[in-house]
Each structure stands twice: as C-alpha cells, then as structure tokens.
Amino acid sequence: MRPSPLSALLILAVATSAQAAPVVEAEPSRLVLGPRARAEITVRNAGTGLHAAVSMGTLTAAPSGEDFTRFVWTPSPEARAPTLVLFAFWTGESPTLADVTVLALPCAGRTELAIETEPSAQVTVEVAGARFGPRRADRQGRLKLPVEVGPHAHEARVIAELADQSKIRVIPLSLPPSPWLLSLAPESSIEGAPVHALVVVPDTEESAGTELVAEGAKVEREQESGRRLLFRVAPEPGRSTVPLVARTLDGSVRAQKALEVVRAVTPAVAPAPPPPPPPARWVLGGAIGGYVGGGSNAGPQAAFVVGYGFRNLPVVLELELGVRSQSMSTQVGTLGVQDSSLLLFPIELAVRWEAVSVGTFRLGVRAGGGLLPGSHHLSSNFDAELSEGVLGWEVFAAVQAGLKVGPVEPYIEVRPALSKVSTDHLEARPGGGAFSVGVRGEFR
Numbered sequence: 001m002r003p004s005p006l007s008a009l010l011i012l013a014v015a016t017s018a019q020a021a022p023v024v025e026a027e028p029s030r031l032v033l034g035p036r037a038r039a040e041i042t043v044r045n046a047g048t049g050l051h052a053a054v055s056m057g058t059l060t061a062a063p064s065g066e067d068f069t070r071f072v073w074t075p076s077p078e079a080r081a082p083t084l085v086l087f088a089f090w091t092g093e094s095p096t097l098a099d100v101t102v103l104a105l106p107c108a109g110r111t112e113l114a115i116e117t118e119p120s121a122q123v124t125v126e127v128a129g130a131r132f133g134p135r136r137a138d139r140q141g142r143l144k145l146p147v148e149v150g151p152h153a154h155e156a157r158v159i160a161e162l163a164d165q166s167k168i169r170v171i172p173l174s175l176p177p178s179p180w181l182l183s184l185a186p187e188s189s190i191e192g193a194p195v196h197a198l199v200v201v202p203d204t205e206e207s208a209g210t211e212l213v214a215e216g217a218k219v220e221r222e223q224e225s226g227r228r229l230l231f232r233v234a235p236e237p238g239r240s241t242v243p244l245v246a247r248t249l250d251g252s253v254r255a256q257k258a259l260e261v262v263r264a265v266t267p268a269v270a271p272a273p274p275p276p277p278p279p280a281r282w283v284l285g286g287a288i289g290g291y292v293g294g295g296s297n298a299g300p301q302a303a304f305v306v307g308y309g310f311r312n313l314p315v316v317l318e319l320e321l322g323v324r325s326q327s328m329s330t331q332v333g334t335l336g337v338q339d340s341s342l343l344l345f346p347i348e349l350a351v352r353w354e355a356v357s358v359g360t361f362r363l364g365v366r367a368g369g370g371l372l373p374g375s376h377h378l379s380s381n382f383d384a385e386l387s388e389g390v391l392g393w394e395v396f397a398a399v400q401a402g403l404k405v406g407p408v409e410p411y412i413e414v415r416p417a418l419s420k421v422s423t424d425h426l427e428a429r430p431g432g433g434a435f436s437v438g439v440r441g442e443f444r
Helices: none
Strands: 023-027 039-044 052-054 058-062 070-073 083-091 103-117 122-127 130-136 142-149 154-162 163-173 179-187 187-191 195-198 210-214 217-225 229-237 241-246 252-261 279-292 297-309 317-331 336-344 347-358 362-382 385-402 408-422 432-443
Touching: 023 083, 023 103, 039 103, 052 058, 052 070, 083 179, 083 195, 103 122, 103 154, 122 142, 130 142, 163 336, 179 241, 179 252, 195 210, 195 252, 210 217, 210 229, 229 241, 229 252, 279 408, 297 432, 317 362, 336 385, 347 385, 362 408
Parallel strands: 187 252
Antiparallel strands: 023 039, 039 070, 052 083, 058 070, 083 103, 103 142, 122 130, 122 154, 154 163, 179 195, 195 229, 210 241, 217 229, 241 252, 279 297, 279 432, 297 317, 317 336, 317 347, 336 362, 347 362, 362 385, 385 408, 408 432
16 A cells, blocks of 8 residues: 555554554654644554554544544644654554554754854754755844754754855754653553553664663563564552653653553442333322311311322322311300301312332322312201301312322321301301321222
8 A cells, every 4th residue: 555645654663463553644744843733643454443652742533434544643732842753553452563553753843043153144054954044144143043953853054154155063952852652552450460561762762771660560571673662561469550661771761651450340239220200090099187277177077089190290180079077166145055067078179299209108299279168057045047058268288198008008198278168157267287197099
C-alpha cells in the first residue's frame, strides 16, 4: 500500500507475526507548535481491538471508515519547545514488538534568535536546512530574527553580509529532550496479573541506556529492538497502584505512568425492580367507625365503598355510600326532656392516591365530598313528635394506612371533615374528625 505524496508514512518498524502490524500515516508529516496545531493520524490494516498510545498531547477518535481508523492529535496548550512526538498502534491485549507500529511526528517550535553582528549587516539564519531572513541589523549590529527550530536541530548558522563581505557564525542550540512513549497493555492489572509495558525512545535522545523502574512490582525486559523495548511488569501482592518511571541510566526521567491494580468485587445483589404500574381494577370495600364533631355531634358511622383504579396510575375514583347516626336529649326548662335523633345516608365521591407502596405496606391520601341526605326526629313528653327530611353537605380529606394481605387490604383511616346539616329545627355538624377501620379487595 503506497501513501499519498501529500502524507508521510513514518514507520520505524512493521513486522509480520500472526497478523501484520497496522499501517499508520500522519497528515501533515511535520508541523509547527501553536494554538492551531493539529494532525490527523490514519490507521489501516488494524483489524479489531485497536490500541493507541502517544508520548505527549491528546489523541481523540475522529470519523472513520470501513478500512481505516482516524484520530486527531492536538498538543497541550503550553507546548512550545521543539519535540518529536511518538505514536504507537497495535491490536490485542498482549502485543509483541512485531505487532506494534511506531510513528514519529516532528514538531518545530517558534522562537526569536538574538544576534549581534556588524552594524547594518544583512543577516540570514539557517536551521536544519531552512533559511530565515534576510533582515538588516541596526547601527549597533543587533537584531532579533524569528526562526523555527525542529527537534533534530543542533545548531544555527548565522550569515552576515556587508558590502562584498560575508561572515558565517555557528550558534549551538540547546533543546529540551523529547518525551519518551510509555504505555501499558492492558491498561490495568486484574487481581495483580502481569501486564506489558512498551517503551519507545525518540531518535533525538543522545543519552545511552534505558531502564524502567517500578515501585511495588517486578520488572523484566522481554524484548528489545533498536529504540523500542517491551517489559513484563508483575505487581506485588496487596498493591493497588504501581508507579512506573522510564528513564536514562543516569537517572533522567523521560516518562511516567501509574499501573492500577483492579480487584474483583463481589457483585452486589441487584435491588428489587420497582413494582410494575397498577393495571385497571375495580375496588370493593367497607369500613366502620365513629366521628366527633364537637358538642353533641358524635356518633357511629359505616360505609360501603366501590371504586375504579385507572390503568398505569396509582389513583382510584371512589363512590362511598354510608350511614351515620347521632342523638341527644335536652332538658327544656320545667317542661320536660326533648329527644333529638339524626340519621344520615352520605353519598360522596372521593379520589384516593396510593402514595406509598413498600412491600405489603400501603399509604394513601383521599379527598372528596358529597351530600348528606337523611331524616331528623324530634320527640318530647310535652309536645307532639316531629319528623322531617334533611339534606346537608360535607367535604373531607383523609389519610389511610394499610397492609396488603393476599387479595385483601385491611386499613385504618383518619379523616378530618367539614360538614353541615341545617333545618328550622336543627343545626348539626356530623363530621369533624372521624376514625374508621375497613377492608377492601381488588378485582380485575
């Protein structure tokens, strides 16, 4: 496969094992560091399970095709010094050096070179074959000339021309070392299992000798090919993190990484799934209890309830048919005793919200109201008896708590209410606070 002439394929090693190593190219093939610096890295013949590593900057996935995988590399914002960026690509979790493709991307840095020469001389600077200038020096023979310095540059040639004379001066350049590539395969150790550490040294590195130092792990060199090395790292028992340092033999650190040791976690018991939403259902039930409304407004009550629960909603619309009774006896001066009795048959509509359902426990809230038809009977030993029909009203709110036991649900209800029944002979409030015990069942 031949790359495009606009791209450069910088492969330090491509070998064939069980499967050929990936083919990698960069566009552009070299760049100048700055705010807009970026490069596209295209990988072909990679197969499945592609892994990527880079010595500096950020490598992010980009839109890819069926026969290629593309990444975008961007340097760190503070990167300005010339450097040789290394990329490594392989497939599988346990690669050999023959499975790894390494690509080197030269990145130049911009700087201003301060020059002192003859006054008013025409100055040109050559760095690694590139020319910058010409620019004229001032009357003191000083000038600053912007240049681009690549990672392989070691000196700058300053050419000063004045009249028919020219003078060449060589200025040595001191560049910081390019970072090494240090990557792990796999990225973490499961239960302390050994992993592979790949170290790639750039060809700008002049110091001889390479070593990988690990705190809390045994390191063995398995393979070496030129400036590429493959190590086996086995964490010691009980370690959760193993710091790794790639350095020269004189102790200069070039790359660092931390190996995480992942311990198997006993899977937690999955929480019980939430109860499914209720289906449509009919509800039948009944309750007995009593009420106290203040003064003589007190007595027993009972009710029959029929309701309909809406599908997928914890809401039940209820019709309540009840019976309520209260009576009183009053001494009327010296005339005698007057007895009054009130019998009501409440007809009420309510909405019940099934607010809480935990296990067998149920908590609901009700609200409603309706009419209070009935009869009032008045008798005494000094006047004729009186019977009259009555019609009152009531609104209420209630809280219910119950336990689901098989197909039925016993419950208790506390219900404050506002009610009134009034005639020419009666003023009653048969509500107030009510307490009842009931049971209901659902039918689908």
